[in-house]
Amino acid sequence: MSDLLWQPSPTRVENANVTRFRNWVNEKHSLKLDSFHALYDWSVASKEDFWPAIIDYVGLKAESWGDSVLVDGNKMPGAKFFPNARLNFSENLLVRDDDTDALVFWGEDKVKTRISWCDLNIAVSKFSQALRAEGIKKGDRVCGYMPNMIETVIAMLGTAAIGATWSSASPDFGVQGVVDRFGQIEPKLMITVDGYHYNGKSHDIREKVRDVVDRITTIQKVVIVKYAFDGANTTGIRNGVSCDNFLAPFSPEKIVFEQVEFNHPLYVMFSSGTTGKPKCIVHGAGGTLLKQVSEHVLHCDVVPGDRVFYFTTCGWMMWNWLMGGLAAGATLLLYDGSPFYPSGNILFDYADAEDMTLFGTSAKYIDALAKAELKPRETHDLSTVRAMTSTGSPLAPESFDYVYRDIKSDIHLASISGGTDILGCFVLACPALPVKRGIIQTRALGLAVDVFDDDGKSIRNQKGELVCTAPFPSMPIGFWNDPDGARYKEAYFNRFDNIWCHGDYVELDDDGGMVIYGRSDATLNPGGVRIGTAEIYRQVEKLPEIQESIVIGQEWDNDVRVVLFVVLREKYQLDELLIDRIRKQIRNNCTPRHVPAKIIAVADIPRTKSGKITELAVRDVVHGRPVKNQEALANPTALELFSNLPELRS
DSSP states (O other): OOSEEEOOOHHHHHHSHHHHHHHHHHHHHTOOOOSHHHHHHHHHHTHHHHHHHHHHHHTOOOSBOOSOSEESTTOTTTOEESTTOEEOHHHHHOOOOSSSEEEEEEETTTEEEEEEHHHHHHHHHHHHHHHHHTTOOTTOEEEEEOOSSHHHHHHHHHHHHTTOEEEEEOTTSOHHHHHHHHHHHOOSEEEEESEEEETTEEEEOHHHHHHHHHHOTTOOEEEEEOOSSSSOOOTTSTTEEEHHHHHTTOOOOOOOOOOEETTSEEEEEEOOOTTSSOOEEEEEHHHHHHHHHIIIIIISOOOTTOEEEEOOOTTSHHHHHHHGGGGGTOEEEEEESOTTSSOTTHHHHHHHHTTOSEEEEEHHHHHHHHHTTOOHHHHOOOTTOOEEEEESSOOOHHHHHHIIIIIOSSOEEEEOEEETTTTEEEEEOOTTSOEETTOBOEEOTTOOEEEEOTTSOBOSSSEEEEEEOSOOTTSOSEETTOTTOHHHHHHHTSSSTTSEEEEEEEEEOTTSOEEEEEEGGGOBOGGGOOBOHHHHHHHHTTSTTEEEEEEEEEEETTEEEEEEEEEEOTTOOOOHHHHHHHHHHHHHHSOGGGSOSEEEEOSOOOBBTTSOBOHHHHHHHHTTOOOTTGGGBSOGGGGGGGSSOGGGGO
């Protein structure tokens, strides 16, 4: 099978935003950059020209960008971009004020709503006024315990408009998970819902809200949106008020956008929290804006009028990433609920109904579609969908094949990867480059992404650590309650001095394409040989009997042995014949060292709220170590399936 799966037409390359930007840069700076790769090299070597070029090209707004682009540019951490700038994040997202759609929302098959740009501006105006009237001011925290719906976007934009700081979690989080997150940042106001819809059922969360508010004493007001039930009943919720009553006293006025510093806290994000209380990662207004605009406009080719979708919850950083599409003048398509209710077609129904142009999702979703043998190209039009992006875990080569065979042949498929840590990507899409099977297309413009071996030497076509060797604007400001920066430095800068080490085990080719083999801390090490977990998943999940798998290294006999757990599809059993097939599949397509010493069937695999399997949590359970924060898991009871297994005692 050819590695080349898609080639953009010459017209598409010529009209791509990134090509237009390259031509504009050439003219402005008297350069002769003749390719995307040349543009990338320039963006890294001339970052003090590149980031201002983004500002000018997109037309980003600020009271002032200041007289300096970068101070202490040789320090990580410590570098400061645009230290004298004054801007507002919301002002740069509310770029239109017309009657076209700004936001469209589907709550499974039960709720469908939309709001125009004009009405979005009015709603943000009223919400920001209400916050100010409540005494919320610059630097205060506002949190959302919310589905991915229109009111959530309004609340975030209203919060950022007044210079307050936003943080969010999805309503399926349990009480302890919410308290572990929001309790650390001491919010003054929380917006939430009466309940939510999932898999055809309505789930009431008002009791959870009562418990959360009782345990976070800094919350002075709880704004409750009516969504899943007939009334936003605030009985028993301390300082609770319906959203309608919260906004009722206010009339539309011109929004007063508080101008804040470039590194003023915009978002507090949270690590998954499966190894302890979640880390609170603080991101600045300016860095978030520049990074996300560069990705939407240049890498994902979003133009005004596009209709951008990402399947995400408010507990995953892709929600925050999606918000950046507004700055490109795009309509955001929001969805809350199961992507398989009432059938696996609902997101493709959404794509056709709303003329979706960018379809964002996860690798696990694409794999699930393939396992369900769905063929959207035979059941849906999808003529408007130009691009599909995938993240959350490595997109297997077979999933690339599935998209082009069974979803759409003429589509820009982009595996992308980055994280909560940078509110964006280290490696991602390029609409002017071909798509090759199993390979992420390119490194992110403006980010000096490299791969180091264990000795800190740059390598190509070999597996190593994903690093970034120079500062970039969306590095976190720091961690909450980390006054000396020790925890921040330990998280990213302890492995290599003055180098961001991201914790991904990867390989970079000569064309700038990347393959990700898994997280470094989950990498297997039998006999001292490093093995990426994604290499095993790719082979095992090709087998029709296997629904899903998770692999860990078990400490055994002064070494590490590979243990594979599999979830079987209905009607299959893990007998010796299937075990032999699994081992042969891995041995023939990887190496003998990849072959598991033990293969065990389980009924379920624990995963985070954003759908990522939790190798480290399973490894801890197998070794009899406590999993410190099970509230971070979507299905914590699944951990019990891995405890005290007799098969792992011999």
